[in-house]
Structures are given as structure tokens and as C-alpha cells.
Amino acid sequence: MSSTRNTVVALALACLFSGCSASNDAESGVDDVIVIKFPHVVAPGTTPKGQAAARFEELVEARFPGRVDVEVYPSAQLMNDDDSLEALAFGEIQMIAVSLSKFDRLTQSFQVFDLPFLFSDIAAVERFQKSPEGRSLLTALDGSGFHGLAFWHNGMKHFGADRPLHLPEDAQGLRFRIMESDVLQAQIEAIGSSPQKMGFEEVYQALQTGAIDAQENTWSNIYSSKFHEVQPYFMVSNHGYVGYFVAVNAQFWSSLPEDVRLGLEEIMAEVTEWGNARSITINEEGRAKMLESGRTEIIELTDEELVVWQDSVQTVWDQFSDEIGSEIIEAAQREAVRR
Numbered sequence: 001m002s003s004t005r006n007t008v009v010a011l012a013l014a015c016l017f018s019g020c021s022a023s024n025d026a027e028s029g030v031d032d033v034i035v036i037k038f039p040h041v042v043a044p045g046t047t048p049k050g051q052a053a054a055r056f057e058e059l060v061e062a063r064f065p066g067r068v069d070v071e072v073y074p075s076a077q078l079m080n081d082d083d084s085l086e087a088l089a090f091g092e093i094q095m096i097a098v099s100l101s102k103f104d105r106l107t108q109s110f111q112v113f114d115l116p117f118l119f120s121d122i123a124a125v126e127r128f129q130k131s132p133e134g135r136s137l138l139t140a141l142d143g144s145g146f147h148g149l150a151f152w153h154n155g156m157k158h159f160g161a162d163r164p165l166h167l168p169e170d171a172q173g174l175r176f177r178i179m180e181s182d183v184l185q186a187q188i189e190a191i192g193s194s195p196q197k198m199g200f201e202e203v204y205q206a207l208q209t210g211a212i213d214a215q216e217n218t219w220s221n222i223y224s225s226k227f228h229e230v231q232p233y234f235m236v237s238n239h240g241y242v243g244y245f246v247a248v249n250a251q252f253w254s255s256l257p258e259d260v261r262l263g264l265e266e267i268m269a270e271v272t273e274w275g276n277a278r279s280i281t282i283n284e285e286g287r288a289k290m291l292e293s294g295r296t297e298i299i300e301l302t303d304e305e306l307v308v309w310q311d312s313v314q315t316v317w318d319q320f321s322d323e324i325g326s327e328i329i330e331a332a333q334r335e336a337v338r339r
Contacts (some may be wrong), residue, residue: 031222034260035061036070037093039084043198044074046224048154048282049097049244052275054293059267068097068260076201082180094252097152097244101181107140108323112332114183115320116239116313122153122280124336125241133331147250149265150272155218157240160231162213164297166305168192168312177203177215184216186316187240191309200225207231218242220279223286228296235299239309247273 020295038057044050073079079087081102087093100113112118119125128134129151138148159165161174168191176193178184179200181320188195196212200221206212207230221242222228246268253261290296301309321329 006128025311027239033066034064034068034256036068036095037073037078038070038095038097039073039076039078039087039093040097041076041081042074042221043224044072046282046286046302047220048175048275049152050074050224051278052152052271053097053174055274056267056271058129059271060264061237063084063263063267064260068264080199080201082199088247088249091252093249093251095246095248097178099224100151100243100245101179101184103141103146103245104181106144106146107137107317108139108320109140109325109328110245111181111183111320111324112328113241113243114181114187115324115329115332116187116316117310118329119149119241119336120238121154122156122241122276126276127154127335127338128242128332131331131335133328134335137328141247141299142250145250146245146247147253148245148247149268150246151274152244152246152272153279154244155220155279156238157216157242158222159239160215160217160222160227160234162232164233164299165214165235166299166301167308173215174213175211177206177212183316183320184240186319187313190313190315199202203227216240219283219286228290228293231296232288233297233299235301235303237309239313 023036038053040049040053042049044054053072053074057072060068060070072296076143078084078093080094081098082097084093084096085102088096103110104114114124121127129137134151138150141148159171161171163170165171172192174193175196176188176196178188178195181196193214196206198206198212203215204225204227207215207227215231216239217227222231222234224312228234231313256264291298317329
């Protein structure tokens with residue numbers, strides 16, 4: 001485990017037993033502007049998270065003028081995802097929207113979102129997240145100081161590499177960038193590649209310099225970060241999901257005036273519905289613009305090829321099913337096949 005992840009886990013345990021302070025005037029009862037610092041790592045105008053964060057800021061300040069000030073810091077301008085987890089636990093910031101994969105040290109249930117080929121599309125993911133089992137995950141980290149408000153979609157993941165990956169054997173030996181997730185590490189090892197854990201903000205340069213050969217991501221992330229300019233091949237695999245856990249510092253949240261807290265919950269629900277719908281369009285637009293650029297090739301895998309990929313990573317399910325919990329996996333599977 002990295003030193004950053006160790007720190008976050010330690011802080012979560014500290015929150016559990018003693019509570020983390022929230023550095024905001026709301027907790028002291030001072031009638032000043034409530035500031036919500038909200039950093040994230042993606043582009044502000046061309047990604048689902050970037051657009052949703054900006055809309056949240058706009059709606060909150062329109063509803064609570066002079067009372068609530070949302071400060072959004074996109075593109076890792078303030079800090080990266082790992083640092084934001086630590087900062088939220090300390091109360092130095094008030095809100096995050098960090099990839100679900102980042103939380104696997106705090107709750108293994110979130111690993112369900114990284115199981116390869118569990119969800120065939122975003123609709124299946126959304127059905128699960130709205131189910132009783134899925135909604136229970138929003139409060140899974142309350143005791144660790146992270147209060148969940150919503151799940152925001154980015155999109156379904158696809159493989160990108162310096163060569164066409166029609167079958168797992170084509171990925172043998174590739175240095176494959178992944179998020180810091182045990183499930184994703186096992187997935188890449190299962191296909192014979194070398195997983196390289198790396199922050200999102202480092203990926204473009206790593207591809208450009210040849211430090212990595214491959215990565216997995218959504219069309220919106222690939223296009224907005226210009227990965228298609230430095231990576232020649234992408235395969236339509238829909239093998240995984242990128243989504244975000246929108247969370248606040250639990251003590252900060254409980255210290256808010258009731259009308260503000262209820263208002264923010266209503267706005268978050270509206271923004272989540274809007275942003276998750278937008279994510280589909282943004283990903284479609286990203287893929288289309290990549291094709292128009294002529295800088296990369298997008299390969300459609302056949303049904304037979306997809307079956308080979310699915311079989312190659314079945315061991316990952318076997319490895320993590322007990323940790324995640326059969327109830328969670330079965331609920332996700334039910335929603336995945338329901339129409």
C-alpha cells in the first residue's frame with residue numbers, strides 16, 4: 001500500500017474513534033459565508049465530472065447567494081485525487097468526487113464496480129446504484145468520516161494500446177496504466193500485462209514518452225486529455241466502469257444549518273440526474289471527435305473476441321468475490337441483466 005493510502009486509512013480510523021475537524025465557520029455557528037472547496041482532476045468543460053461540478057457550483061450559488069460559496073478546482077489545479085482524500089479527512093476541503101476505485105482500502109464493497117465485464121453498459125450500472133444494495137454503499141464510509149451524497153458516471157472503459165488488442169494474448173508484456181485498485185491490478189495481471197499504478201494527470205506524458213504502453217479509460221477522458229494523440233489504437237470493449245463517489249466531510253456536513261443541508265441535497269440530486277445523462281452524450285461526442293481527428297484507430301471487437309476476454313479475467317471474480325460480498329455481487333448481476 002502506498003504511503004498516501006496508508007495515511008488515508010489511518011485518518012479514516014482516527015475519524016471513526018475521535019472525529020475529524022471540519023475547518024469551516026458552519027461548525028462554530030458564525031454567520032459567515034459557508035465555503036465548499038471542491039477539487040477534481042479532470043477538464044472542466046469537456047468531461048462529465050467537470051460539467052457536473054460546474055453545474056453544482058452554479059445552482060448552489062444561485063439558491064444560496066451570499067450564504068454558500070462553492071469553489072471548484074478542476075484539472076488537479078489544487079491537488080490530485082490521493083491528496084484530496086487526505087484533505088477531506090482533515091477538513092481542509094469539503095467535497096470530492098473521486099473514482100470509486102480509490103476507496104477499496106476503506107470498503108471492499110466498492111470493488112464491485114471494478115469487476116471486469118460485470119456491467120455491459122451505463123444503464124446497468126445505474127440500475128444497480130439505485131437498488132437498495134447500491135444505495136447502501138453511499139453511507140458505507142460514514143463511520144470513516146466520508147459521507148456519500150451521490151454516484152456520478154463518467155462512462156464505460158475501453159482498452160487503448162500501442163498495438164491492436166483483439167485477444168488477451170496481444171496484451172502480453174505490455175506496461176498497462178491502472179488506477180490504484182487491487183481488482184484492476186489483478187485484471188491486468190490476468191491478461192499477462194504489467195500493471196503500472198499512476199495518477200490520471202501523469203498518463204499523457206507517460207504515453208508520450210513510452211513509459212507505459214497501454215491504459216484503460218472512457219471516451220470522454222481519452223479525448224479531453226488528448227490520449228488519442230499519443231496512442232494509436234483503441235478497442236471497444238466496455239469491460240469496466242469509471243464512476244465517482246461524491247462525498248463530503250461528515251462533520252462539516254452535520255454542522256450545516258438544516259435548510260442549507262437539505263437544499264444542497266436537492267441540488268445534488270438534480271445535478272446527478274443531469275450529469276449522468278450528460279455523460280452518455282459526452283462520451284459519444286468524444287469518440288466521434290477522436291475518429292474525426294484521424295490520429296487514432298478505434299477497433300470493434302467481435303462477439304467471439306469479447307468472450308475470450310471475459311473468460312481470461314474470470315479468475316478476478318473468483319479472487320475478490322468473498323471480499324466484496326455475495327449479496328452485493330448478486331444484486332449487481334440482477335440489475336445487469338434486467339431490462
